[in-house]
Every structure is written in structure tokens, then in C-alpha cells.
Amino acid sequence: MRRQLLTAAAVIVLATTATACNGDGTDPAADASAPADKSPAAQQPNPAGQDKGQDKDKGGAHALGGKLTLKGKKAGEQLDVTLKAFADPAHSDNKYNKPAAGKRFVAAQFELVNTGTVAYSDSPSSDAKVVDEQGQAFTQTMGSVTEGPKFPVTVNLAQGAKALGWVVFSVPESSKPAKVQFTLDNGFADETGEWTLKKS
Numbered sequence: 566m567r568r569q570l571l572t573a574a575a576v577i578v579l580a581t582t583a584t585a586c587n588g589d590g591t592d593p594a595a596d597a598s599a600p601a602d603k604s605p606a607a608q609q610p611n612p613a614g615q616d617k618g619q620d621k622d623k624g625g626a627h628a629l630g631g632k633l634t635l636k637g638k639k640a641g642e643q644l645d646v647t648l649k650a651f652a653d654p655a656h657s658d659n660k661y662n663k664p665a666a667g668k669r670f671v672a673a674q675f676e677l678v679n680t681g682t683v684a685y686s687d688s689p690s691s692d693a694k695v696v697d698e699q700g701q702a703f704t705q706t707m708g709s710v711t712e713g714p715k716f717p718v719t720v721n722l723a724q725g726a727k728a729l730g731w732v733v734f735s736v737p738e739s740s741k742p743a744k745v746q747f748t749l750d751n752g753f754a755d756e757t758g759e760w761t762l763k764k765s
Contacts, residue, residue, distance in 0.1 A: 633758035637749035643681035679722040
């Protein structure tokens, strides 16, 4: 009988000790199934490189050199459009094609990449506009410039293909271009890309 009492007392002591070791009231089994993540990444709330995408956006997707993804009206029609350069003034490439009196040429160079799922066929020169500080919008003119070749009347791009070309505009001498816009489907698509030009 004495040996049985000692055994019972030993069991009680062990049970009491186990409870004291887990005095926070949590379930040891639950702790084992959800171990704390002590990896270096878990200990850093904002690990290096986490905001790289945001920093890229802050670089000015709408500034000169920025790339914008635009969709057309046709299902699957999509372009990555980059405003590569803007010339003000732009210079006529022949003596017979000059701006009218009181006007000057400006020109925008675009790079187009077909990132859609269908072929692209459009007139990029009809897609572009220049807007000045007064809000006046100007569309393409027939002039050509020494800065580089214009887009052909129609550009056809297979998936993944790209094209580079200039669009020329005639603006008043007093006009100060502030923005360049690009809209697919001859300017009738729902999405318009816009780039802000630096003030001189």
C-alpha cells in the first residue's frame, strides 16, 4: 500500500511540474504545430528590394522615356508604348516642306511593341497628339523632319514585334507643348497614354 501511495504522489508531482513549465496557459501541441518563423526575412518587416516596383513607378512612367501599356478596342489588342524623344523645334528635311508662317514643327518619337494576343494594324501618327500649356491639342502634320523617319501610314505588327518612328506636329510659335498623348485605333480606343514634358 505504501508503495502504491508513493507512485501516485510521483504522478501528481510530474503533472504539476508539466503544468508549471507551460504557465502561459497555451496548448503545447498548438505551439508545436505553428513554430515561430525565425528566418532573417521574417525578422525584417521591410526587406531590401520589396519596393522595387514602387520605386520604378516613382521614376515617372508618364515622363519622357516612360513606357505605358495601352489596350485597343479589339479583344487582345495591346501595345507597350514608349515616348523615346521629343524635338522642339524639329527641323524639316527638305526646303519645300516648311511650317506655315507663325508656326514651327515639333516631333515625338515613339517605340511600339505588340504585347497583345492579336496582330496590331493601325496608323500611329493618327494616334498621337501634342497638348500645349493652354490645353490646345495638335494632331499630326504631313511634314517630315531630319530627326528621323516618320511612321508609315499603316504599321502592322505581329505579336512581339516592334516599330520605332516619329510623328510630326505643326504648332504656333508661341505655343509651349506640355504633354504628349497616344490612343490606339486612330484615337478612338478607351485608354489614353499621356507623358508630361519638362518645362524649358
